Amino acid sequence: MLTLEIVTPEARVYSDTVDTVVIPTTSGEVGILPGHIPLLTQVEAGELRVTKNGKDETLIIGEGFAEIENDRVSILAENAITEESIDEHAAEAARKRAEEALKNRDSMDEEEIERVEAALRFHVAQLARKLRGK
Numbered sequence: 051m052l053t054l055e056i057v058t059p060e061a062r063v064y065s066d067t068v069d070t071v072v073i074p075t076t077s078g079e080v081g082i083l084p085g086h087i088p089l090l091t092q093v094e095a096g097e098l099r100v101t102k103n104g105k106d107e108t109l110i111i112g113e114g115f116a117e118i119e120n121d122r123v124s125i126l127a128e129n130a131i132t133e134e135s136i137d138e139h140a141a142e143a144a145r146k147r148a149e150e151a152l153k154n155r156d157s158m159d160e161e162e163i164e165r166v167e168a169a170l171r172f173h174v175a176q177l178a179r180k181l182r183g184k
Contacts, residue, residue, distance in 0.1 A: 063130040095171035112172040141176040
């Protein structure tokens with residue numbers, strides 16, 4: 051078994067023992083099983099998949115970092131949300147706000163552009179998951 055913990059600046063979003071975890075990283079998806087070698091990797095916004103007792107669960111996470119050590123998976127992310135907590139209308143409104151803000155990228159510094167683009171990827175991932183679930 052693995053111990054998975056997902057923490058954002060606002061809260062601990064997930065904490066449980068699981069069988070497997072698939073993490074979206076900047077170099078592709080990484081599957082984690084018990085006994086995985088120690089790893090520190092950058093997380094990309096997208097779907098994080100968990101398997102526990104033969105059941106699959108999906109969370110949407112924002113950018114951050116994951117550390118795997120001694121069957122413990124710790125993820126520090128800007129945002130994270132469980133699939134059932136996704137509010138499609140709120141995610142769509144946030145996506146539109148981010149796209150609108152990026153139209154004025156000439157007046158934004160590079161850090162602000164990166165922050166808005168990361169938020170956009172997080173909201174698009176939420177919408178994509180909700181649309182697949184319909």
